[in-house]
Amino acid sequence: MQSENKTMGEVINAYYESIPVAKSAKAKAAKKLITNKEVIRFGKWYGFEQNVVDITPILVEEYSNKVLANNLSTNITSVQELRKFIRFINPKLTTGLRLKRKQKFSKNSSTFNSAMELSTLTKAGYKAKSQELTELKKGRLEIAEQIKIAAADKDVRENSALEAAREAQGKLEAQINELETVLFKSQVVNEKTQKNIISIGSQVLIQETTSKKSSTYTIVAPIEASPLDMRISSQSPVGNALLQRKSGDIVDIKTPGGLVTYKIKKVS
Secondary structure: OOOOOOEHHHHHHHHHHHOOOOOOHHHHHHHHHHHHHHHHHHHHHHOOOOEHHHOOHHHHHHHHHHOHHHOOOOOHHHHHHHHHHHHHHOHHHHHHOOOOOOOOOOOOOOOOOHHHHOEEEOHHHHHHHHHHHHHHHHHHHHHHHHHHHHHOOOOHHHOHHHHHHHHHHHHHHHHHHHHHHHHHHEEEOOOOOOOOEOOOOOEEEEEEOOOOOEEEEEEEOHHHOEHHHOEEEOOOHHHHHHOOOEOOOEEEEEEOOEEEEEEEEEEO
16 A cells, blocks of 8 residues: 555555455454454554654564553454554565564454453443444544545645544544444443342442431443442442442442441432
8 A cells, every 4th residue: 555645544544445345244343343453552552643654663563562462452363453454554564563472362362352351331321332433423524524625725745724634534433443342342231130239230329327428329331430420330449349239238448538338228
């Protein structure tokens, strides 16, 4: 590919367009998931607005040693997908893609470490993320129009409007790809599987035993957490301590200010 004067965001878009369509939708989705994750991670590290003509084998080797070698989700398939993208930019750059890591990964592994990568979402959270993805995709047309208008100025060397639009396009595509990955890899949890037992999706009223101050929280998946809306992550100190508890239980929770004792007043 002729990558002169092209930003990383532009090259990523061109690369996605060049990927052959798989025969089955499932195979296509699985391939896109792996490709998206590795390409976007590399794009973020380098900078979506940066010109790819400045990438060197030494820089690629630095990425291999600093990022790939220290990421537990790295496997042979993910390295191969990244190699394809780097070859798409410039075949000579692949000489720098050498994986050096102490940890071994399976040659038969074609998916990410499920324990590390699998997300959990409530039904409401999945719906919200799906709506967010839909809204982001609507922005593609607007940015495409901005690029078209800016590109009408033939002097592209000092076309700040065109550069800004291309940068915005790269960032938008990164957001879209990340959300698509989250939704594809998400497991929608079965909320409140046991009556009166706290789980993801439960709304919990707790009372501090000393001050008698009460608070109501909704336990959600980490990606849905919003403390300002009293939606706390199941992996936060409070959320984790409340999981699998029931109404009437006394719970000691470690906070930055010390150990605090709460009574669970209500679970719904």
